[in-house]
Amino acid sequence: MAIYSLKETKQPPQSQTKAVAWLKENLFSSVSNVALTFIALYLIYLLLPPILNWTIFNANFDLTADNQSCGREGACWAFINANFKMFIYGFYPQEELWRVNTMFGIIVVLVAFGSLLKTSQYRAHYIIGSFLIYPIVAFILLYGGLGLEVVETDKWGGLTLTVVVAAVGIVASFPLGILFALGRQSKMRIVKFISVVYIEFVRGVPLITILFMASVVLPLFFSAGMDFDKLLRALIGITLFQTAYIAEVIRGGLQAIPRGQYEAADASGLSFVQKTVLVILPQALKISIPNIVGSFIALFKDTTLVLIIGLFDMLAIVGAATSNSNWLGREAEGYVFVAMVIWVILYSMSRYSKRLEVRFSTEHK
Amino acid sequence: MSEVINKEIGKKGCCDIIEISGLNKWYGDFHALKSIDLKVKEGEIIVVCGPSGSGKSTLIRCVNYLEKFQEGSIVVDGTELSDDVKKIRQVRSEVSMVFQHFNLFPHLSIIDNLTLAPIWVHHETKQEAKEKALQLLDRVGIKDQADKYPNQLSGGQQQRVAIARALCTSPKIMLFDEPTSALDPEMISEVLDVMVELAKEGITMICVTHEMGFAKKVADRIIFMDEGQVIEENKPDSFFNNPESDRLKLFLDQILSQ
Numbered sequence: 001m002a003i004y005s006l007k008e009t010k011q012p013p014q015s016q017t018k019a020v021a022w023l024k025e026n027l028f029s030s031v032s033n034v035a036l037t038f039i040a041l042y043l044i045y046l047l048l049p050p051i052l053n054w055t056i057f058n059a060n061f062d063l064t065a066d067n068q069s070c071g072r073e074g075a076c077w078a079f080i081n082a083n084f085k086m087f088i089y090g091f092y093p094q095e096e097l098w099r100v101n102t103m104f105g106i107i108v109v110l111v112a113f114g115s116l117l118k119t120s121q122y123r124a125h126y127i128i129g130s131f132l133i134y135p136i137v138a139f140i141l142l143y144g145g146l147g148l149e150v151v152e153t154d155k156w157g158g159l160t161l162t163v164v165v166a167a168v169g170i171v172a173s174f175p176l177g178i179l180f181a182l183g184r185q186s187k188m189r190i191v192k193f194i195s196v197v198y199i200e201f202v203r204g205v206p207l208i209t210i211l212f213m214a215s216v217v218l219p220l221f222f223s224a225g226m227d228f229d230k231l232l233r234a235l236i237g238i239t240l241f242q243t244a245y246i247a248e249v250i251r252g253g254l255q256a257i258p259r260g261q262y263e264a265a266d267a268s269g270l271s272f273v274q275k276t277v278l279v280i281l282p283q284a285l286k287i288s289i290p291n292i293v294g295s296f297i298a299l300f301k302d303t304t305l306v307l308i309i310g311l312f313d314m315l316a317i318v319g320a321a322t323s324n325s326n327w328l329g330r331e332a333e334g335y336v337f338v339a340m341v342i343w344v345i346l347y348s349m350s351r352y353s354k355r356l357e358v359r360f361s362t363e364h365k
Numbered sequence: 366m367s368e369v370i371n372k373e374i375g376k377k378g379c380c381d382i383i384e385i386s387g388l389n390k391w392y393g394d395f396h397a398l399k400s401i402d403l404k405v406k407e408g409e410i411i412v413v414c415g416p417s418g419s420g421k422s423t424l425i426r427c428v429n430y431l432e433k434f435q436e437g438s439i440v441v442d443g444t445e446l447s448d449d450v451k452k453i454r455q456v457r458s459e460v461s462m463v464f465q466h467f468n469l470f471p472h473l474s475i476i477d478n479l480t481l482a483p484i485w486v487h488h489e490t491k492q493e494a495k496e497k498a499l500q501l502l503d504r505v506g507i508k509d510q511a512d513k514y515p516n517q518l519s520g521g522q523q524q525r526v527a528i529a530r531a532l533c534t535s536p537k538i539m540l541f542d543e544p545t546s547a548l549d550p551e552m553i554s555e556v557l558d559v560m561v562e563l564a565k566e567g568i569t570m571i572c573v574t575h576e577m578g579f580a581k582k583v584a585d586r587i588i589f590m591d592e593g594q595v596i597e598e599n600k601p602d603s604f605f606n607n608p609e610s611d612r613l614k615l616f617l618d619q620i621l622s623q
Contacts, residue, residue, distance in 0.1 A: 261468060263431055263464070264462075264468035266457070267429055267461070267464075268457070268461070268486065268530075268531075269454055269458040269482055270481075270485060270486060274485050278485065283471065360472075
């Protein structure tokens with residue numbers, strides 16, 4: 001028999017400097033890892049110089065240059081400058097551009113004001129109110145009415161159109177997706193059947209098909225003389241499509257909620273709606289945040305497909321701008337620019353999703 | 366036999382608050398509860414024990430209709446349970462339950478866990494609900510944890526929160542479904558202490574538990590179940606000292622020899 005006294009806590013041993021240890025562990029830990037490291041370095045050596053030469057060293061940054069004086073050995077950034085308005089606003093009339101700017105400006109103000117309210121008890125009211133009222137304001141600003149001149153949707157384009165399509169798709173599909181996810185879990189056979197059929201049908205069909213159907217088939221349901229707005233058709237198609245995916249993502253979250261949570265909510269006398277809204281959904285949505293945002297990011301990229309039914313989103317503008325005889329052959333600059341803009345937006349969304357996850361995390365605080 | 370015992374427990378309330386008669390339940394073809402008859406008087410403390418799979422949890426989960434049953438009837442404080450949602454909610458508003466795995470809501474702080482049902486089911490104001498919740502947390506000894514989240518607490522603390530949450534709606538009946546089975550050994554006593562306190566206050570309790578010390582101390586009646594039926598039912602004294610059925614003798618041997 002023996003009795004042991006408590007040992008002192010010590011610092012871990014530090015044999016190497018951190019940088020050397022990191023290199024050893026991550027880049028040179030085994031023979032195959034060493035090989036991969038050198039292959040990667042070689043690829044960087046092959047690819048990086050030409051990319052940098054084209055975008056920076058050989059590029060012409062004279063923003064007033066024209067297609068001829070620009071030269072062909074590097075990028076001609078004057079092309080972006082000359083067509084900047086078209087990239088952002090499409091064919092929206094010059095004198096009405098303030099309306100688009102106001103629409104984007106209000107978003108910035110709303111978000112800024114919302115972050116001031118972080119600890120306020122009215123925060124929920126504010127957010128819900130914004131989501132209900134803002135779309136109406138945005139629609140009136142963009143389309144017209146209430147004394148504003150009407151701008152038909154075929155004039156909308158560029159980043160504005162991309163954002164409108166993505167935002168409407170996201171905002172409309174989220175609540176619908178929740179309903180279909182709950183419907184698929186429902187004990188009512190008919191509700192469940194309809195949800196399953198809808199979700200499985202839409203998920204089994206490519207977005208292009210749905211866009212074509214919305215564009216060609218949807219008008220058949222309406223009388224011949226009635227003109228059905230092309231953008232509206234695309235919006236309906238995209239919302240229908242996205243709803244099915246969001247429903248599946250949220251269903252995954254719902255299935256991860258242990259049965260005990262349902263039982264505890266039932267036992268305390270909450271009604272079905274109270275149980276769903278107060279106990280189950282908050283947890284299911286929290287689990288699903290990464291997948292929901294992932295799905296929204298995919299949707300944002302998919303919005304570029306609207307060009308096939310004749311809408312000019314930001315990507316389609318590249319084609320439109322380079323078919324102008326002044327700027328022939330400058331597609332590369334256009335696509336690189338569009339890629340950068342979309343990357344910045346999507347990367348921000350992805351970072352924001354990370355922050356949301358941390359904020360809602362009550363597991364390991 | 367229960368008639369006799371109930372007469373002896375004259376100090377307890379006059380009336381049966383729970384009446385279970387001819388209760389039968391099947392899971393598929395499996396006969397989980399076989400013709401259970403049980404009456405519980407107001408203020409009575411009932412302990413239900415038995416080997417696992419004997420149907421004891423299923424029985425108390427029928428009382429607040431977490432489990433449906435195919436035959437028989439359960440009347441709780443004058444309301445007969447059926448598929449009628451109003452009646453189910455009526456019963457559930459008077460009956461609270463404490464679970465083996467606590468089942469606290471992990472997305473809500475402790476205080477919000479406690480005030481959820483009072484606010485949404487019993488229509489209390491936030492202020493009222495919060496004051497009562499803090500009193501109850503004080504009673505179970507964890508008032509200072511009110512703003513934390515469930516996963517920041519130990520198992521014993523979580524179960525005490527769960528008991529406080531169950532009490533928050535001022536229930537007439539408390540159901541305990543193996544409240545200490547998922548706890549580390551050193552945390553069992555802190556939960557049992559709270560339950561003993563509660564038992565002294567005259568609330569009706571049905572506890573499924575293997576804690577025989579607790580049963581001896583507070584139970585008015587102990588019910589032994591096996592294979593879906595009530596095998597033996599007695600006052601603690603006779604239950605432990607003069608078990609009649611062989612099944613119970615065997616069970617007591619096993620559980621007390623540990």
